Amino acid sequence: MPQPDHPHDPAYWLARIAELPHPKTSRLRIMNVCGGHERTITHAGLRQILPDYLQLIPGPGCPVCVCPETDIQAAVALSLRPDVILATFGDMVRVPGNAMKGKPRSLQDARVVGGHVAPIAAPADVLALARQYPDKQIVFFAAGFETTAAPLAALLTRADLPGNLTILLSARQTWPAIDHLLQDEDPGFDALIAPGHVATVMGARQWAFIAENYDLPTVVAGFTPALLLQAIHAALAQVIARESRLVNAYPQCVTDEGNARARHLMDRVFDTIDAPWRGIGTFTSSGYALRPALAAHDARERFPEAFSDDSTLRMGMPAGCDCAAVVLGRITPSACRLFGTGCHPDNPVGPCMVSDEGACRIWWQSGAPTTNRQKLAV
Incomplete structure (x- = not known):
């Protein structure tokens, strides 16, 4: 086991943080973008062992949480067609929508009434x-x-792509959501922990705009408690030194430019488009769409009728659900009006309680209190 004086041990970085001069503020807010980061922070109890002035804020790192209502209801409609098998990742099956009374609210509901839904673990599974x-x-x-x-881009470039396979694409880029927050007079955070998994693909440099354009410390982080504490230390050191720059604290996996092959394939098959984020709004250049050359494999082109029902036009969260505010870091999960009462993993009202990357589910699993109804101090 690593010793406390070893960088792989969380105690090492806790000691380094304790050695830093006090930042001379009663509150320092650090947002972590990634749901995987939030899972480590919460389950490892990092909030409880860091200095009181530090506030770690979960951000928009759950793709299931922001998947628009239109796509959920279109997927439900397609699954109910006798000639269709709808494949999706397991956590997407339970995400509730705002269907009209008597209609399926989720893909799970659709299965109950005869819908053909196949949970999968990876894009390649749809080939089988x-x-x-x-x-x-x-x-x-x-x-x-x-x-x-x-x-998915790698899958779509295969020469043997079956003709009966189409894609209902609801993928998003992460950085536009942070850019949207930073355009607010008070974005709600003073430094950012950038997502290590995204950076392995897109490169650390994708996050440099935060330091360069908005003068906020930015650190790309890994996923163990020690790696996250190392990133928090790097962010704190910048705040204390009154610096703002990009730091790659995850060089084990992340380079400045990312995975060149993956980026080439993505550019080959996707266009970037303005795209809606559920309950939040439309962000410029935040979505992916299949290029026209792949129209034969685009579910939106093959099944346009699934997107024409008026019931698919609602974009918001269910009544009483504060998932949008949680996703944007405006409130803590336990400050949601339904957290732990009407909404819990066995009965998720909003998408943040469904996915393992959803902040509400993560907080529930860690035993977060249901009596904290205070907004974050933003």
């Missing part, structure tokens, strides 16, 4: 489905960030 059921249309409902878009 398409080959196993050549007489069916296989629709892959692909919600995710860049780490999902990259393997």
